[in-house]
Amino acid sequence: MKCACGKNEATIHEIVVVNGIVQEKHLCPECAESEGISPDPHANIASLLAKHAQPAPAGPSVSGPVAPRRPPSVRSVRCSACGTTFSQFKNEGLLGCADCYKAFEFPLGPLLERAHDGATHHVGKIPRRALAASRGGDRPIEALLGSLEERAERLATLRKQIAEAVAAEHYERAARLRDELRSLGSAPSSPGADLPEDRPEA
Amino acid sequence: MNEKPRQPAEPDPNQPGQTALELINTGAEWLRGTGRACDVVVSSRVRLARNLAGFPFMPRASRVDRQQIVDLCHHKLMEAELADRLLWIDLREVSRLDRNLLVERHLISQAHARGKIGNHSVTGGRTGEDEPRAVAVGLPGERLSIMVNEEDHLRIQVVKSGFALAEALTEIDTIDDRIEARADYAFHPRFGYLTACPTNVGTGIRFGVMLHLPALKLTGDIEKVTRAANDMSLAVRGFYGEGSEPLGDFFQISNQTTLGKSERVLLHDLEHEIIPKVIEYERVSRRQLVERRGEAIADQVHRAMGVLTHARLLATDEATRLLSQLRLGVAMGLIEKVDQQVVHNLMLLVQPAHLQRASGRNMTQAERRIARAELVRNRLAEAVTRRA
Ligand SMILES: [Zn+2]
Ligand SMILES: [Zn+2]
Numbered sequence: 001m002k003c004a005c006g007k008n009e010a011t012i013h014e015i016v017v018v019n020g021i022v023q024e025k026h027l028c029p030e031c032a033e034s035e036g037i038s039p040d041p042h043a044n045i046a047s048l049l050a051k052h053a054q055p056a057p058a059g060p061s062v063s064g065p066v067a068p069r070r071p072p073s074v075r076s077v078r079c080s081a082c083g084t085t086f087s088q089f090k091n092e093g094l095l096g097c098a099d100c101y102k103a104f105e106f107p108l109g110p111l112l113e114r115a116h117d118g119a120t121h122h123v124g125k126i127p128r129r130a131l132a133a134s135r136g137g138d139r140p141i142e143a144l145l146g147s148l149e150e151r152a153e154r155l156a157t158l159r160k161q162i163a164e165a166v167a168a169e170h171y172e173r174a175a176r177l178r179d180e181l182r183s184l185g186s187a188p189s190s191p192g193a194d195l196p197e198d199r200p201e202a
Numbered sequence: 203m204n205e206k207p208r209q210p211a212e213p214d215p216n217q218p219g220q221t222a223l224e225l226i227n228t229g230a231e232w233l234r235g236t237g238r239a240c241d242v243v244v245s246s247r248v249r250l251a252r253n254l255a256g257f258p259f260m261p262r263a264s265r266v267d268r269q270q271i272v273d274l275c276h277h278k279l280m281e282a283e284l285a286d287r288l289l290w291i292d293l294r295e296v297s298r299l300d301r302n303l304l305v306e307r308h309l310i311s312q313a314h315a316r317g318k319i320g321n322h323s324v325t326g327g328r329t330g331e332d333e334p335r336a337v338a339v340g341l342p343g344e345r346l347s348i349m350v351n352e353e354d355h356l357r358i359q360v361v362k363s364g365f366a367l368a369e370a371l372t373e374i375d376t377i378d379d380r381i382e383a384r385a386d387y388a389f390h391p392r393f394g395y396l397t398a399c400p401t402n403v404g405t406g407i408r409f410g411v412m413l414h415l416p417a418l419k420l421t422g423d424i425e426k427v428t429r430a431a432n433d434m435s436l437a438v439r440g441f442y443g444e445g446s447e448p449l450g451d452f453f454q455i456s457n458q459t460t461l462g463k464s465e466r467v468l469l470h471d472l473e474h475e476i477i478p479k480v481i482e483y484e485r486v487s488r489r490q491l492v493e494r495r496g497e498a499i500a501d502q503v504h505r506a507m508g509v510l511t512h513a514r515l516l517a518t519d520e521a522t523r524l525l526s527q528l529r530l531g532v533a534m535g536l537i538e539k540v541d542q543q544v545v546h547n548l549m550l551l552v553q554p555a556h557l558q559r560a561s562g563r564n565m566t567q568a569e570r571r572i573a574r575a576e577l578v579r580n581r582l583a584e585a586v587t588r589r590a
Contacts, residue, residue: 119404
């Protein structure tokens with residue numbers, strides 16, 4: 001397959017899910033480099049940061065007034081809970097607190113996607129106590145499982161993985177993923193339904 | 203490894219050295235050398251990274267925060283009935299030698315021994331041997347260990363002998379539930395379990411299988427395994443030291459990504475896709491080596507046994523290399539008088555902290571070589587007479 005530039009062979013294949021829409025990119029190493037896509041999907045977070053944490057255009061600022069003339073650079077975004085700035089995170093490779101994930105959600109998203117093979121959303125275990133509490137009504141289930149959009153994206157990710165598994169004739173794996181999809185599909189819509197994973201009750 | 207331990211007495215806090223001796227004497231289950239595919243698989247481990255809600259992560263945690271986390275965890279973990287007996291070790295109270303011993307036993311990381319935050323250097327972050335931190339060890343058997351205040355507030359680990367990832371996952375899942383029933387974890391609907399380093403976020407899970415791959419190393423096919431594993435987002439690392447030449451043909455295969463794949467799907471990838479293929483590949487290579495170079499392999503294994511039973515000076519690296527060859531000989535039935543548990547135990551005992559603990563004194567490097575050779579000679583002679 002040729003790269004979009006038409007000159008070289010495409011050796012880097014990225015699948016990006018944006019708002020539930022799957023985009024495929026087939027690029028040669030040079031084009032990938034200029035698009036900021038790492039040729040090595042397992043590059044560690046520090047090198048990802050070094051390559052991709054350049055100020056991105058117009059991101060939501062977490063602290064500070066909304067919509068200034070000049071959008072604040074991502075580097076200066078600061079977590080209001082612990083005071084860590086994105087640039088500090090960039091240098092150290094570690095976040096300062098749980099709220100950093102909210103404060104840096106915008107710049108962190110693409111970074112995590114590259115570090116985790118294109119994944120954007122958590123799939124798997126959920127703290128049981130928090131889940132039980134959310135059923136009691138004082139905390140909505142959305143607080144745990146995410147908004148409808150987030151759940152839709154999670155489902156899209158799983159569907160993509162299933163398609164890939166089937167294409168590679170990994171049927172057993174596809175079956176596992178389908179189980180996952182089913183449990184995800186049932187949990188959010190009906191809070192009274194089974195736990196997202198069929199683990200025994202404590 | 204021994205018969206049931208005697209009624210366990212609480213270790214005297216004024217004599218933290220007792221703790222280390224107790225560990226050596228009761229033994230770790232993963233050293234048994236038994237279980238599924240134990241000719242190739244040494245051990246299977248699962249680790250969970252967890253942080254407590256309401257506390258800053260380690261890089262921003264003050265000394266007071268850290269002390270509170272240690273106190274809180276001490277209380278919560280001890281009451282959670284996580285093991286027959288949970289040994290709590292405050293790392294500020296044990297000597298450097300004993301902290302190294304815990305590293306050699308894979309109960310804590312190098313960084314944790316030194317009071318550093320994982321492998322990261324945090325500007326202005328507090329690090330040092332004086333920082334409040336601990337490890338809880340499940341006894342008997344050391345199947346469970348929980349590092350408190352390493353890179354994350356909690357690093358929970360379960361290790362089993364042989365190829366037993368599914369069993370390890372079931373066990374750690376229950377332990378995680380019991381802890382979560384007593385403490386709120388930091389969790390985010392999109393990102394899952396929140397960790398200080400974003401490479402661990404999501405499930406926070408790391409599966410690791412330690413494999414003994416001497417035949418694949420010898421044929422050079424280990425490169426193919428590494429490439430195949432990398433294609434599945436798995437990492438292949440040598441037993442000791444990151445990046446450096448692996449010692450003694452031991453390799454760990456572990457998952458690299460933690461976001462977007464459930465624990466079960468990850469388990470499936472390792473347990474049904476990659477690891478069985480590696481095991482089979484190693485077995486086939488061993489058979490081919492015997493067919494094509496049988497005398498050379500037998501010679502190598504028996505030479506290793508010869509050196510180990512007669513040497514008067516042994517360095518750690520040399521001992522590890524020879525023990526790896528001996529392990530191959532035992533697995534292939536070339537050496538019948540020694541079992542894998544003896545080999546595995548020796549691999550720990552030849553390391554500096556264990557050696558000095560076992561002999562009860564601090565030694566220079568030159569003294570250690572003498573003591574190491576003596577220990578190996580005695581242990582192997584014992585094993586051979588027991589079998590005879
Ligand atoms: Zn191109
Ligand atoms: Zn923060």
